[in-house]
Amino acid sequence: MQNKFRGVMQSPVTPLKDDFSLDLPTFERLLDFHVRAGAPAISWPHHKGESLNLTIDERKQFAEAAVKVVAGRVPVTIHVSALAVEDTMALARHAQDIGADGILAITPYFWTPTLEAIEAYFTRLCTSIDLPVLSYNSPSYLAGVEITGALMAHLIEKLPNFVGVKEASFNSEKFLEISRAALALRPNFAMLTGVEFLLPSVPLGGVGSYSAAGSICPNLCTELFDSCVAGEWPRARELQFKMTRLWHLFKDQYPSSLKGGMVIMGRPVGPTRAPLPTATPERQAYIRAQLGDLGILESEPHGW
Amino acid sequence: MTFEPGLVHTPLTPFSSDRRVDFDVYAKSIDFHVRHGADALAVPMHCGESVSLTDAERRQVITFAVEQAAKRVPVIAHVSDAGTAIAASLAKHAQAAGTAAIVATTPYYWTPPPAMVLEHFCQIGAAVDIPFFVLNAPEDMAGSRINTDFALKLIDKLPNFAGVVDASLDWQFMIELLSDAGRVRPTFSLISGTDLMVSAAAIGAGGQFSALATVAPRLVRGLFDLCRQQKLFEARALQEEIAALRQIVKPGGVAALKTAVRVMGRDFGNPRPPLLPLDAAAEKKLAAEIEALQSLVAEPHGW
Numbered sequence: 104m105q106n107k108f109r110g111v112m113q114s115p116v117t118p119l120k121d122d123f124s125l126d127l128p129t130f131e132r133l134l135d136f137h138v139r140a141g142a143p144a145i146s147w148p149h150h151k152g153e154s155l156n157l158t159i160d161e162r163k164q165f166a167e168a169a170v171k172v173v174a175g176r177v178p179v180t181i182h183v184s185a186l187a188v189e190d191t192m193a194l195a196r197h198a199q200d201i202g203a204d205g206i207l208a209i210t211p212y213f214w215t216p217t218l219e220a221i222e223a224y225f226t227r228l229c230t231s232i233d234l235p236v237l238s239y240n241s242p243s244y245l246a247g248v249e250i251t252g253a254l255m256a257h258l259i260e261k262l263p264n265f266v267g268v269k270e271a272s273f274n275s276e277k278f279l280e281i282s283r284a285a286l287a288l289r290p291n292f293a294m295l296t297g298v299e300f301l302l303p304s305v306p307l308g309g310v311g312s313y314s315a316a317g318s319i320c321p322n323l324c325t326e327l328f329d330s331c332v333a334g335e336w337p338r339a340r341e342l343q344f345k346m347t348r349l350w351h352l353f354k355d356q357y358p359s360s361l362k363g364g365m366v367i368m369g370r371p372v373g374p375t376r377a378p379l380p381t382a383t384p385e386r387q388a389y390i391r392a393q394l395g396d397l398g399i400l401e402s403e404p405h406g407w
Numbered sequence: 408m409t410f411e412p413g414l415v416h417t418p419l420t421p422f423s424s425d426r427r428v429d430f431d432v433y434a435k436s437i438d439f440h441v442r443h444g445a446d447a448l449a450v451p452m453h454c455g456e457s458v459s460l461t462d463a464e465r466r467q468v469i470t471f472a473v474e475q476a477a478k479r480v481p482v483i484a485h486v487s488d489a490g491t492a493i494a495a496s497l498a499k500h501a502q503a504a505g506t507a508a509i510v511a512t513t514p515y516y517w518t519p520p521p522a523m524v525l526e527h528f529c530q531i532g533a534a535v536d537i538p539f540f541v542l543n544a545p546e547d548m549a550g551s552r553i554n555t556d557f558a559l560k561l562i563d564k565l566p567n568f569a570g571v572v573d574a575s576l577d578w579q580f581m582i583e584l585l586s587d588a589g590r591v592r593p594t595f596s597l598i599s600g601t602d603l604m605v606s607a608a609a610i611g612a613g614g615q616f617s618a619l620a621t622v623a624p625r626l627v628r629g630l631f632d633l634c635r636q637q638k639l640f641e642a643r644a645l646q647e648e649i650a651a652l653r654q655i656v657k658p659g660g661v662a663a664l665k666t667a668v669r670v671m672g673r674d675f676g677n678p679r680p681p682l683l684p685l686d687a688a689a690e691k692k693l694a695a696e697i698e699a700l701q702s703l704v705a706e707p708h709g710w
Contacts, residue, residue: 275578276601280650280654300579300582302610303581303610304606305609306609306643307643307646334639336609340611344585344586347583
């Protein structure tokens with residue numbers, strides 16, 4: 104059976120009003136935009152959605168809104184990673200209660216947990232709910248903490264609802280060590296890259312990614328995925344190079360620049376919460392020039 | 408200035424029991440690589456214990472490799488050193504000896520400012536007029552690595568800077584490098600510095616430096632050929648076999664590689680100090696793991 108988490112899945116940013124409070128109407132519009140623009144699944148709130156700058160209550164409120172607005176058109180997963188693991192547990196139960204299709208959780212923040220502690224964490228999380236659980240591996244942002252291939256295999260063997268990984272090392276060896284361990288045990292385990300690095304991952308068993316730039320260029324996301332799955336490598340290479348230029352444009356102070364770019368695409372979503380900066384008019388002008396240079400202004404939808 | 412080396416084997420350096428370079432075995436090794444799928448050779452790389460050879464020995468190894476290869480395949484000389492003038496001098500020697508290209512990584516031990524690293528590479532590259540490749544190997548070099556901006560500066564200064572041999576395995580770097588450098592120097596090459604070839608080939612790497620070819624030349628050649636034909640889905644199974652071999656050997660480094668190749672019937676002796684050979688228990692365990700690999704059944708045993 105094919106895993107339902109595949110393709111370039113969209114994780115919306117979190118729209119804010121000028122006073123930095125949550126902007127629910129714009130969030131609803133954004134969710135609808137992503138679904139109409141071809142997102143195969145929605146997941147919120149990733150770091151791109153300023154997850155760690157939202158209160159737990161805010162996260163619950165918008166999680167409910169996401170499930171309600173998407174209304175079964177595509178699967179919705181909730182990113183439950185929080186500084187306190189007890190909050191993560193509560194967000195996971197909440198996701199199940201509101202009817203989400205799955206959750207996503209990173210290895211715990213700050214404490215640089217051992218492999219044993221990571222195993223205990225995912226075991227507790229997976230056995231506390233019935234929903235599918237996607238793990239999130241991001242060694243470069245978490246001081247080298249990572250899920251090894253051996254640990255991934257062990258978790259798959261004991262947890263039936265441990266169904267995939269958002270793999271964000273963007274490294275041939277790390278991806279391959281996880282993919283060959285995981286896919287041997289669970290052939291439909293979802294090997295997903297953190298952002299759209301599809302060209303180097305799809306040949307090794309990757310089935311999709313989350314998206315950095317999807318609120319700017321949904322068409323490019325779809326074309327890149329389709330060309331990789333079809334094995335059209337020269338075309339895929341050209342699209343991947345373009346996508347990577349966008350990643351470099353947006354990853355600086357992520358997601359501030361992304362929100363700045365959304366203004367240019369006619370989909371303004373307000374400022375970014377501190378400590379992250381909000382894109383200045385000068386930064387927006389730079390982004391506009393880059394998007395123009397890449398042909399994005401012509402090839403991608405403007406407005407909602 | 409271009410040079411597409413294809414599949415580059417990186418031979419081990421054999422030592423006799425009194426720790427001298429064993430040139431009789433080295434000759435057999437060069438012949439073995441030429442007969443078993445090498446498009447080119449690179450000597451002496453880190454797996455060939457370059458850093459443990461004296462300057463005179465490195466010169467001798469390079470000259471010997473060129474003579475033994477006898478134009479059957481081109482030879483690339485690895486000339487990395489701590490001192491810029493020492494590396495540049497070795498590069499000159501390599502060209503005079505008849506190598507087709509040179510390769511060098513960031514200076515050993517020192518952590519100079521980026522402008523001096525640039526100067527280091529410029530002087531090495533300018534010492535020759537054969538193609539010059541930069542080896543990006545942060546795992547070997549305590550995290551020292553180059554980035555794309557650095558490569559662009561080097562392209563600007565050095566006409567024979569032909570490409571990067573990448574062992575960082577970093578997708579962001581490889582894509583950005585090939586995308587940006589390719590725009591200013593269309594002949595610029597990305598070469599995989601490891602046997603993890605599929606992702607690099609997807610990104611556009613045309614060549615591969617292989618340390619595992621000394622153990623499993625058929626597997627490595629099979630993987631490389633599929634990658635060159637852009638049969639990347641088909642390459643996955645071989646890539647996984649090679650990754651399994653890599654994970655067995657990697658923790659023990661050169662000592663483990665020498666043990667693995669001894670199991671295959673090719674004895675390179677022990678590594679030179681300060682590296683120690685595996686202890687008896689580790690050697691036995693590794694030998695058992697190598698013998699258990701079904702993927703190695705069809706590989707050549709002996710010379």
